[in-house]
Amino acid sequence: MALNEMNGDGSEQEEGGCQEPDVIARGNILESFAESQEIRGLINSLKGVYGDLGTQEVTTEKFIVIMDKYQEQPHLLDSHLEWMMHLLLDIVRDKRSPSPLVHLAFKFLYIITKVRGYKIFLRLFPHEVADLQPVLDMFADQNPKDYETWETRYMLLLWLSMTCLIPFDLARLDGNILSEEGCTRMPIMDRILNVAKSYLVVSDKARDAAAVLVSRFIIRPDVKQKRMADFLDWALSTLSKSSFQTMEGTIVMDGMLQALAQLFKHGKRDDCLPYASTVLECLDNCKLSESNQTLLRKLGVKLVQRLGLTFLKPKVAKWRYQRGCRSLAANLQFSAQVPVAQNLVIAADDEEEYDIPGEVENVIEQLLIGLKDKDTIVRWSAAKGIGRITGRLPKELADDVVGSLLDCFSFQETDNSWHGGCLALAELGRRGLLLPSRITDVVPVILKALTYDEKRGACSVGSNVRDAACYVCWAFARAYDPLELKPFVNQISSALVIAAVFDRDINCRRAASAAFQENVGRQGTFPHGIDIVTAADYFAVGNRVNCFLNISVYIASFPEYTQSMIDHLVNMKINHWDGVIRELSTKALHNLTPQVPEYMTNVVLPRLLPLAVGTDLHTRHGAILACAEITHALYKLAAENNRSVTNYFNEKSLEGLKQIHLEVFCTLIEKLSLSKMPFREDPIIDGWQWLINDSLRSLPLVSSTARQQIKEAAVSALAALCNEYYINEQREANPALQGELLQQYISELQNTEEMVRCGFSLALGALPRFLLKGKLQQVLEGLKKVICISRKDVSFAESRRDGLKATAKVCQTVGVKRNGPQDEFVCKDNVVQIYTMLLNGMSDYTTDSRGDVGAWVREAAMTSLMEVTLLLVQNEPELLDANICKQIMCCVAQQSAEKIDRFRAHAGSVFLTLLNFDNPPIPHIPHREELERIFPRSEAVTLNWNAPSQAFPRITQLLGLPTYQYYVLLGLTVSVGGLTETTVRYQGTGCLFARGCLIPL
Known part of the structure; x- marks a missing residue:
């Protein structure tokens, strides 16, 4: 099915709940059976290899692997199946084969x-009388x-299901049924039936092949007269005595249900009809819907629908809807003028006679219950059954079935009911059994299903419902x-666009x-469909991400879709349980704002x-971020048009933005600033x-995963807030505010909580220049x-x-x-202190x-040294004296011998950046030429x-190099105790190399 097979019970399948794989599975596109000669060789080699395990x-x-x-x-494989089978069966038929x-x-x-x-392969089996x-006879062995040889029994049963179709009365093959000892031999008919019965109750794959054998053998004209009733009695008796608990x-019931379902599928209606009521009654008594075995419930539904089809005469409903033109090329040439519809509904079946047994109501009821099953394969089987049976009902009863299906879409029903209902509607529509008069009732339901x-706990259910709703639209x-x-x-196209972009x-x-x-x-009627x-x-x-942020903007450029897309984001996505979806939705609103700024502002x-x-926490979070993103987008739009952002807001909106500040995230402050x-x-x-x-x-109170995001958001918000609201017309800070803010932040640098120190350290680093003016030494002393x-904070590596x-x-x-x-x-008075x-x-x-946490500090120190040095060399290179440059290069060289790959790579990058910088070059680097x-x-x-x-x-x-010798050797000495064999090997080689080039220190 083009719209994905429904999987499982609809549970969400996003990896980690946040990430989504973008890799598309790529299958091998093959053109022919290229390994045919190799396969022939492998088959021919069997006689020589079977003895060596x-x-x-x-x-x-x-x-x-090849197959x-x-x-x-x-x-x-089709053109090669015959010779492969003959080669293998020659081995089987050879009496000398062990x-x-x-x-x-x-x-x-x-x-x-x-x-x-097996269905394709079955036709190729030899099926002569001989x-x-x-x-x-092979079954006797x-x-x-023996669970090592189940493949043999499986294939023998399939072969037997083909050979038993010979067009002769089996009694003619019995000949003289007296054996040489004078005992009566069992007729072939009974032998085959006994084989089928014995393998219907085994626990391996042979059970499935036995069901195929039964479905083909029992319907033979000679067998159905003599043995069909007895077999059904045996099957129903065995089924009644078995328990799915x-x-x-469970194994026995599985075999019986498979055999009965196959039998009523392949048997003639006239032969099966006398037994259908009895089988249905037995099935009701089994109460399979209460079983926790998915396969039994599926087989029960399959058998029920086959019984329903047996009760009803096989006919094509004359009242069904038939589309007049199915030419895809004609639809692609569809112009603005919609062609006049033909009379597509065939005349009603007023004069057609229907004989509807009472059991059909029971069958339909069980199928409707099956639509609500907890497993997809059961619901899918029930949906197909509804479609098949409805096609044999009169128009009025079929309409009643549609009405019952629509009851599945109550919000009191579970997602299973919605999913099953969608599958059934798609089946009815595909078969022309959902008349146009019912589309008015069905479309609103499908739009809701899309x-x-x-919400279920920490996630949600419904992806399978939405997928099935897409299948309905496809059908x-x-x-x-x-x-x-x-x-x-317009409704369907907008709903499908929203699902394609925002699901x-x-x-x-x-x-x-x-x-x-x-x-x-x-x-051919969807607006801007091709585009x-x-x-x-x-x-x-x-x-x-591409869907939310890019494709949505393109589609929203078509006015037919703009408002519905925005409304969906506001109504369904900003309050989504997944935080990633909420954030993407608010960013999408930011991108969509230029399309309809008035609608964003006024509505x-x-x-x-x-x-x-x-x-509601999720709704509040999404709404706040949405306010922030929309406001920022309106500001950008106003700036492009040389207007003030306040032109887009009325007093009520401005007051509303101010009132939500106590409950919002720092992102709102940053965006508003x-x-x-x-x-x-x-x-x-x-x-x-x-x-x-x-x-x-x-x-310190939040989880480690959220801590970094909150810290970054707060620091970004502080920088934006200060730059906009703490500077006066003279581009200076209020002295009182400046002193109070810096004193408060510097005092927090000695907080007993490490994370508080981290936050306020970065906050000081984010302050604009006008707030640091005249207070630089105070800030540096605090840092x-x-x-x-x-001694008391030795473990505070992160701070x-x-x-x-x-x-x-x-x-x-x-x-x-x-x-x-x-x-x-x-300047010259504090540069030494900074370094x-x-x-x-x-x-x-x-x-x-946690391990070598000091490596985080060393990494930050290297980055900071590089940034400050590049800053100085581009502005006041005279401040860099030879001693400072020597210490920088030597310390970074020491870290370049680091045992941890990531930190060694960072040190190497810093070392080469300083060495190769030429705008202007860094002075006083020792041994630059070497x-x-x-x-x-x-x-x-x-x-x-x-x-x-x-x-x-x-x-x-x-x-x-004498200047670097001590520091590099120190780095190698520290690192030679590394945990990985590769690191130790190459560092050890370095230490051996050092013996040949060391000079007295």
């Missing part, structure tokens, strides 16, 4: 059957309890004339895309503001500042206390890391001025239960520092 396993495995390649294109060889040949036959399917007796009973999503496109669906075109699950997006494409091709199909094809909708925002202060909302001197700013501070103080290791990052940010923010005041610029702080971080080798020879500029990009085999041969060459 190892060689036998290798041969079998090769055969399986499995054709699972998706089994038709390529038993292990025969079993191996049958195993190969089964592998071929598994790939191509084949019947030998096949029967079989042990049903035991494993043995967005069905019910309707093929079933109805465009004129019949014309009143619903959480990739299978639903692809199903909706396929249904939309089918409607465009078959109906949308081109943009939102099967592959394009595979990427969720969407007033609808969002009450939700932003509601009680970036949007330059007119809140200067407003008391709301104090509330926002309090919220940012509280977010930073609350970091220095964070960076330095003391030291963030303190180093903040120091570099502060230096970049205030800028460099050689003779400037040390409270305002990086001392950063270089101290290079000696942090703290370890705890370094440029060891690390040629041309290899800077290709050198893989992550690989010890590439990194250490270069690093060890620094041992020959």
Whole structure:
């Protein structure tokens, strides 16, 4: 089915709940059975390998690997099946073949059957009269309890099901039924029946083949007269005595139900009708709907529908709907003028006679119950049964069935009922059994099903319902004339576009895309259909982010879809249980705002503001982010048109934005600040500042996964807030506010909670220059206390890391001025202090239960040293003296011998950046010429520092340079105790190399 097979019970299948794989599975597209000669060789080699277990396993495995390649294109085997079967059956028929060889040949036959399917393979079995007796005789050598040879019994039963169809009375084959000893031999008819019965109750695959044998053998003219009643009595008696609460009973019931279902499928109606009522009564008594065995419930539904078809005469309903034109080419040429519909409903069957037994009502009731089953395969079987049986009912009763189906779509019903109902409606529509008069009732239900999503605990159910609803739309496109669906075109097209672009699950997006494409091709009435199909094809909708942020913008450019897409995001997606979907939805609203800014301002925002202060956490989160994104998008739009953002807002909207500040995330503050909302001197700013501070103080209370996001959002919001609302017309800060804010933040740097130190360190680093002016030394002293290791906070590696990052940010923010005041610029009076702080971080080798946590500090120190050094060399290179440059290069070289690949790679990158920087070059680098020879500029990009085999041969060459010798050797000494064999090997090689080039220190 083009719209994905329904899978499982509708449970969500997003990996980790957040991520979605974008990789498309790629199958092998084969053109022919290329390995035919190899397969021939493997079959011919069986006689030589069967005795050696190892060689036998290798041969079998090769055969399986080759055949499995054709699972998706089994038709390529068709022209080769006959010779493969003959080669293998020649082995079986050879009386000199030992038993292990025969079993191996049958195993190969089964592998071929598994790939191509037994129905195709069955027709190729030899079925002459002379084949019947030998096949029967082979069963005498079989042990049903030998689980090593079940493939032999399976293939023999299939072979027997073909040979038993010989067009002669089986009694003629019995001859003289007296044996040589004078005992009466069992007739062939009874022998075959006994074989079938014995294998219907086994626990292996042979049970399925036995059911096939029964369905073909019992319906023979001579057998049905003599044995059909007895077999049904035996089957029903066995079924009644078995219980699905035991494993043995389940196996027996499975065999009986398979046999009965196959028998009523292949048998003639006149032969089966006398027994149908009895079988239905027995089935009711079994109460299979109460079983927890999915397969038994499915077989029960399958048998019920076959019984229903037996009760009803096989006829094609004259009242069914028949579409007049099914030419795809004609529909693609469809113009604005819709062709006049033909009289597509065949005349009603007023004069047609129907004989509807009372049992049919029971059958339909059980199928409707099956539509609500908890397993998909049961619901799917019930849906097909509803479609088949409805096609044999009179128009009035068929309409009653449709009415009962619509009852499945009550919101009191479970997702299973909705899914089964959709499958059944699709089957009815596909068969022309859903008349146009009912479309008015069905379409609203399908539109609801396309967005069905019910919260269950931490996730939701409903993806299978949405997928099945797409299948209904696909089936309707093929079933109805465009004129019949014309009143619903806009609703269906908008719903399918929304599902194709905004659904959480990739299978639903692809199903909706396929249904939309089918409607465009078959109906030709969907607005801008070709353009949308081109943009939102099967592959394009595979990427969720691309759907939300890019494809949606293109489709929304068509006015027929814009408002419905926005309304869906506001009503269904910003309150979604998955946080990723909420965030993507708000970003999509940001991107869609330029399409209809007035609608966003006058309709969407007033609808969002009450939700932003509601009680539901998910709704509140999504509404707040949506307000932030829409406001920012309106600001950008206003800026492009040289207008003020307030032109888009009325007083009520502005007041609403201010009122939700206490319950929102820092993202709202950042976006409103970036949007330059007119809140200067407003008391709301104090509330926002309090919220940012509280977010930073609350970091120890949140989970480690959310902590980083909250920290980054708070710091970004602080920077935006300060830049917009804390600067006066003279581009300066209010002294009182500046002093209070800095004093508060610096005091928090000595908090007993490490995460609080991290947050406020980064917050200081994010402050704009006008707030740091005149306070630089005070800030540096505060950060220095964070960076330095003391006895009480030796384990606070993360706060030291963030303190180093903040120091570099502060230096970049205030800028460099050689003779400037040390409270305002990086200058000659504080440059040594700054480098001392950063270089101290290079000696942090703290370890705890998490491992080498000091590596985080060293990594941040290297990055900060590089950023500050590049800042100085581009502005005041005179501030870099030879001693500072030496310490920087030596310390980074030491880290380049790091045992952890990631940190070694970072150190190597920093080292080469400093060495190769030429805008202008960094002065006083020791041994620059030798370094440029060891690390040629041309290899800077290709050198893989992550690989010890590439990194250490270069690093060890620094041992020959006196300035670097001590530091590199120290790094190698620390790292030689590395945990990986590769690292130890190459570092050990470096240490041996050092013996030859060391000079007295």
